[in-house]
Amino acid sequence: MGFFNRLFKIRPQGPDSLESAWASEDNASELVLDEEYASTLMTEIDIDTAITAHEALRGRLQRMLDGAPDPALQPDTLCRAEHCFLGRWLHGDGRDALGRFPAFDMLVARHRYFHVQAAAVLAHLRAGELDKAQRTLQGSYRQSSTQVVVLLKELKRGMGR
Template sequence: MGFFSRFFRIREQDSSSPETTWAVEDNGSELVLDEEYASMLMTEIDIDAAIISHEGWRLQLQDMVHGRSSEVTRPERICQDDRCDLGRWLNGTGQARLGHYPAFGMLVARHRYFHQQAAAVITCFQAGDQTQALQLLNGRCRHASNQVLLLLKELKRGMGQ
């Protein structure tokens, strides 16, 4: 069972049940979202689009570092994790709906860290240090990106998508 699916599993419930409950048969270790609540969350965020957009950022950084792109990106803008669609959702509606769950906090933290590392890659590259930029891209930045993607995919799976 995936990380997020331990916290975000959909289970058939009767209409009188609250939007979230603890599953007694799971020894209280899993949060269960009823189908209606999960459906509402899915209308607020397109997880597939967030995954594609995030992967696009990583590819854009790779193209920049390898000289395949001349697009100028400002690190002071990239380091702001609430400027992209995912970041706006994580820091807004997502936080309001799921922010009290530790797994959600981990997604927010990993997303923020990715933006910080992406800004560091850009800063090094623009300073003329392509070697350091490449090391950061292939190290911390890639690791943070992979974690964000993994957590998004687990969230998607846990919401029944």
């Protein structure tokens, strides 16, 4: 049973039913897509690439904490979620395709928070606050990263991949 299935009650329906699969009292829906629509979305975004990129950022930040410079990472751009591959999709074609699902807004919010926490790690590091940078990386950054990855995997599962 998927993450969103545990949050919302599913109403049984026949294959030809035009009704929502969700109990009306829930007023919500999961990212469950018909096969043709899922195929279209799969050509627009590679979820595995988005997951890999977000997981790679943690390694880059850790290497910086270990003393390796990475001038490409700047706090003022890192905090802007719409600048990465996933963020551009979430704020463009992804919003157009999936914006009606409450789970999509949750993913956008978690993704935004992830970037804020990544920028906080970098800002602490640049200020010479290595302990704060490490605590943020191991705490709120790691938690937000995990949440984004879980939501992306749920989206991928909903796309039938």
